[in-house]
Amino acid sequence: MIPTDSKLVYYQALIDKKSEYEGIFYVGVKTTGVFCRPTCPARKPKFENCEFYKTAKEALLASFRPCQRCRPLSHPGHVxxxxxxxxxxxxxxxxxxxxxxxxxxxxxxxxxxxxxxxxxxxxxxxxxxxxxxxxxxxxxxxxxxxxxxxxxxxxxxxxxxxxxxxxxxMGSAPAGLGNQQILKASWLDTRLGPMIAIADEQALYLLEFIDRRGLEREIERLRRKTKSAVIPGSTPPIDSIERELRDYFEGKLTEFKTPVKLIGSPFQKQVWEQLREIQPGQTTSYGDIASALGKLSAYRAVAQANGANQVAIVIPCHRVINSNGDLGGYGGGLSRKQWLLDHEKNGSVEEDIG
Incomplete structure (x- = not known):
């Protein structure tokens, strides 16, 4: 993920049409569905309508199409x-x-x-x-x-x-990896829709629903933080989580044993470990977690850490709801969150979500 400070710099470069930023970033405009180079002559979008990418491929995978005015897939000044x-x-x-x-x-x-x-x-x-x-x-x-x-x-x-x-x-072909660490990615079909699992030979790094918004950026952030290449394949932790997910959805499993590698700040890791203390069938609030950590006023930071969780279901961020009883947010979608809570409370759910 591109840091907010860099996004502000990129946005100013877009406003000023700074040619020295050509090749440094591309901007996707949410209101039009196109992505542009920094020097695009089109009317400038508002900052909140911009998504920034380091490569054209990232913008394409985020479903943006190339702008017809600045031609981001051509050399500057040469279409x-x-x-x-x-x-x-x-x-x-x-x-x-x-x-x-x-x-x-x-x-x-x-x-x-x-x-x-x-x-x-x-x-x-x-x-x-x-x-x-x-x-x-x-x-x-x-x-x-x-x-x-x-x-x-x-x-x-x-x-x-x-x-x-x-x-x-997901990443480079094996022949071009050099000495990079390798993480492998597999598509897992589940009762609530397909998920992607990314792991090395020892632990699971990411487990997300395929349709989670911003999944491509999550994977790119994982690549950078671990200095790894992500390639198709399977590993023992992926095989393990696939079996455990099958048992979980069949109501036969309540505790995951697959090893997990947490990539985050010390505070985020504290929050995630606290999430794992929430028992199936139970819920808690951001404030309750902040209190358990001895940081009563940190509920917003707890909410951010909860949203940054990259290992869905296993680290049960779906068990955190608002203090007023509302579901709150969930990266996998509120219908899935409600399904998971009902499933864990009742032991089974009669019908899949649509």
Whole structure:
């Protein structure tokens, strides 16, 4: 995640159209759905409507499309006709899966396209088209569409193909990792929808619902903090949490044994450890947790730490509600939070959420 201070600097650079920030960041505009370079001549959005990204790929995966005015996928001052032609073709049919025949129809050499995109943007054209397609699919899922609909709209006939494509956006291929630490990511199907689990050989680092808002930034933040590459695969902790989640949803398990690696500040870790003390079927408030930590006035900080939890269900942030009895917030969605609380209180729930 880009720090708030940096966001303010980037926003001022956007307002001033500072060319020295070209290549440093891209800005996604929530009101228009486009992402731009720092020097875009378009009318400037309000700060609260901006999302900042370090790469164009991050912006694409967040479901933003390239701006037609500043052409963020072209070099500053040089709008490539080839890039314009291909990006335009993608926008005409973003769900299309490209083949060599498509390039032939456009009288474009596939190897030239691949080489130019890779050299200029750090990804091939096919990777760009896939990222754009997957970004749209994830947007559909976050908006409440069933995963199967998003899968089909993204052009994947099988669920395994869709999961494989999702996995490919997680990180580098194994051959290019060097001496980096490796974390592996797996797609887990659960009763409340698909989740992603990320772990090394010893512990689980992240467990989130696929449609959680900001998931891409969470994964990127984990990459940076651990100085790791995230690649598709499985590890013993992932196998363990998959088994435990199955038992949990079947009402056979109430305590998770999968080892968890907590990545956060000392205060955040204190809050997360306190969350693990809340028994299934019980709830508590932010104020109660602050009191238990001996910091009565820190309930807002407790709420922030609760929201920063990256290991859903296992670290049960869903068991924290407002002091007035309202559900409060939940990154996985309030319907899931209510389902989980009912499930833990009653031992089972008759129907899945829609």
């Amino acid at each position: 490539s006709e080839l890039v314009r032609k291909l990006v335009g073709a993608v926008e005409e049919n973003p769900e299309h899966r490209w083949t060599d025949e498509d390039f032939q129809k456009l009288s474009v050499d596939a190897s030239t396209v691949r080489r130019q995109f890779k050299k200029r943007f750090g990804m091939t054209f096919v990777e760009y088209a896939r990222a754009r397609r997957m970004g749209i699919a994830l947007k559909h899922i976050r908006a409440g569409s069933p995963v199967i609909e998003a899968q089909i709209s993204a052009g994947y006939e099988s669920g395994s193909g869709f999961r494989d494509a999702f996995s490919r956006i």
